[in-house]
Amino acid sequence: MILENHHGASRMLKYDAAAGRISQYFSRIPVNTQFRIGYTSPTACIQRSYEICSTIGDTPIENLFVYSCLFRRLYLHNCAEWELSPFRGYHVCGAFILGEISNLDGVNEFLNGACCLVGTAENEVFIRPDIEVFDNLGEIADDTQDLLNYVLKKQREAVNRKNEYLMGELLKKQQDVQEKLxxxxxxxxxxYIKYKEENKLRPYDKLVMIQIENAEALRSQRGQDQYLKLLGQIADQIQTFLRSVVQDQGLTSYLLNEETLFSVAGPAMSEEQFMSIVHALFDKFQFVKVQGLLETVICRFVVVLHQxxxxxxxxxxxxxxxxxxxSFLICDHDDANGALSSMEEFKIIDVxxxxxxxxxxxxYFQGIWxxxxxxxxxxxxxxxxxxVDGTxxxxxxxxxxxxxxxxxxxxSERMYEKVFSLFNARMECISLNFSxxxxxSVKMQRLIFDQLKKINHPSQFILEILEDEPFRDVETLHTFIRQVRQYGVQIAIDDFGSGYSNFLQLMDIHPDYLKIDGEIIRHLHQSETNRKLLRAITVLGREFDMKIVAEFVENKAIQDYILDYGIQYSQGFYFCKPADFDQLALPGCPGSVRQGGSHHVSI
Structure with a gap:
């Protein structure tokens, strides 16, 4: 028996001793059928592994469970170890089995050669596979040849020379799968595998990446199959457009995942010509209408140069x-504010x-004036x-x-525990950021409520709600606020004027404080627009009986505007710099307040 790939491309073969030939099963396998050997293409394993990595990168998963069969371990040992190598940084649980019979599309199939991964998650967390393992596919080749040699040997022992024709077909199929990989x-x-291979042969130095911003909404509206069809149409349109503007094929395009494709060029194309093409591409494909589709496809572009x-x-x-x-970002060799490199990220992770x-x-604590x-x-x-070095x-x-x-x-857990511990028996009012x-997170909510039950004066705390990611369920937010208010906790909305554009939702929260976004305050003395916006927010706060806090008050010029508008609270370096607990001028603390003028206090 030779099992060539799985599900839709499977081929169940049997050796008919009486007829002296190999034939294919076209019906269900009879009961008590015995098999001599099972074979699955390593390149098929690689393709499946790559598809799994792409899926896992966009799917909430905390834990991976895997089972693989004994055949895979014995005759695909390199491949079996390699398949899980993108997840070497995570805990993977599983077991080897002897194989199984499964009914697929009405036909019983022997799945010796199967490898199954299952992912689970309670929260929206993501595993990030290490797709760099796809760079070293040469390590798999030895297993492939060993396995083919093994199959050939067993076939020679069992069948006559005519059956070697089947192995030739199998080798052709192997080559075809390798190309399709x-x-x-x-x-x-x-x-991406193709890109890495070709980039080694002829290095690229310019890239434009196109990401479909509303891919998730399109999948939800149209379903996965229709979305993939749509993706193909968009790719065709982009390729047709690029061919029309680049006659010498100076740009090569690749697909990174189901939401992202990119085009690259080498040193032969000037930066000026490349950017001209990119701008034309952006003008045409920022918003894409596909024939027969009511929805508009929204794309975001990023350009990387010489990196x-x-x-x-x-x-x-x-x-x-x-x-x-x-919708248009540029990351070039002079970009000091670009995204972090892997080395920089590893340094931060170490810290x-x-x-x-x-x-x-x-x-640290910053006083609010x-x-x-x-x-x-x-x-x-x-x-x-x-x-550890004091930085x-x-x-x-x-x-x-x-x-x-x-x-x-x-x-966050360490932060909250320390703040509650420091001010457990104190009366000072403390504002805590809660994102x-x-x-x-159910765990973080539980921690907050446990601490509020333990401390002596829970009403001394203010929770500042940060909108640093979308709330999955607005009702969850409202329920949380109602529950903490039972302890006397006050609510503040941080960075108002940036994330909270929905005033009706804001009124549902009924915050006690509005903290105005620092970008509005910082340029107050230079921008009439910012001053008008501040006046409007001040009127809104008074209308709904909310206290206003102006953040990023850095100098007297800004503070004078704050006083003119009658804003009650100011926060910023003009008054207080953040300091650790021991430096605070609180009763029982070793720190001291250093006066620096009629309004100026440094902590």
Whole structure:
């Protein structure tokens, strides 16, 4: 028996001793049928593994369970080990089995050679497979030849020379699968494996990546099959357009995943010519209408110029700018504010893991100035990471990486526990940032409620709601706010004027404080638009009996506007710099307040 691939391309063969030949099963396999050998193509394993990696990269998964058969371990040992190598950084559970018979499309099939992966997740967390393992496919070749030699040997022992024809066909099929491994069936474009191979032969130095922004909505509306058909149509349109503007085929296009394709050019094409093509591409394909489709396809573009690992840089740039309201991004060799490189990310991850191991998550506190009483009214708790060498890192350095690699919840847990512990028996009012990540997490909600039950004065706390990711369920947010208010906790909306554009939803929350986005305040003395916006927010706050806090008050010119508008609270370096607990001028604390003028207090 030879099992050639699975499900739809399977071929069940039997040796008829009486007739002296091999024939194919066209019906269900009779009971008690015995098999001599099962074979599955290693290149099919590679293709399936690549497809699984692409799926897992966009699917919430915490744990992977896998089972593979004994045949795979004995005769595809290199392949069996390699298939799971993209997940070497994660815990994988599973077992080897002897194989199984499964009924597929009305036909019983012997699935010796099967490898099954199952992913589970309770929360929206993602495993990020290491797709660089696809760079070294040469390691699989030895297994392929060994297996073919083994099959040939067994066939010679069992059948006559006529049957070697079947092995020739099998080898042809093997070569065909190897070719298809580097092509996407839906678009006809080369995939990432193909790109890596060709980039080694003729290095590229310019890239434009196109990401379908509303892919998830299109899948939901049209279904996966129709979406893939749509993807093929879009790829065809882009290829047709590029051929019309680049007659000498100076651009090569590839498909990265079901939402992202990219085109690259080498040094032979000038940067000026490349950017001219990119701008024309953007003008035509930012919004795409496909014949027969009511929905508009929305695309986002990122350009990478003269950098190593251009695909990685493009993906990182898209991730780092996912909140920006722009559809065209450029990451070139002079881009000081570009996305983090892998080396930089690993450095940040090392800092964070050391902090978690060495108690390096430390709350700092910044005073919030009451413009009526001319004193510090309360304090905002701000997360800092202190490395083993004493270096202090602010969230701007590490927060995106912490969220990307699922370390954020661990940092937040340490932060909240320390703040509640420090102020358990104190009367000062403390404001804590609580993000959508936290509210969407059952574990973090449980931690907050457990702490509120333990501390002596829970009403001294203010929770600042951050909209740093969408709330999965607005009702979950409302329920959480109702529950914490039972402890006397007050609610503030942070960065108002940026994320919370839905005023009706804001009114449903009924916050006690509105903290105005720092980008509005920072340029207040230079922008009439910002001043008009501040007036409108101030009127809104008074109308709904909300206290207003102006963030990023950095100098007297800004503070004068704050006073003119009658805003009660100011927060910023003009009054107080963030400091650790020991530096605060609180009763029982060793710190002291240093006066620096009629309004100026540094902490």
């Amino acid at each position: 580097t092509l996407d069936l839906h678009t006809g474009l080369g995939n 190593k690992d251009m695909v990685e840089r493009a993906l990182n740039t898209l991730h780092a700018n996912r909140r920006r309201q722009t 964070l893991t050391r902090a978690l191991e060495n108690d390096g998550v430390v709350p 009451d413009n009526e009483t001319q004193s510090v009214s309360h304090y905002e708790a701000l997360m800092r990471i202190i490395d 202090v890192y602010a969230p701007g350095y590490f927060m995106d990486t912490a969220k990307k690699y699922h370390l954020y919840s661990y940092l 959508a990540y936290d509210i969407n």
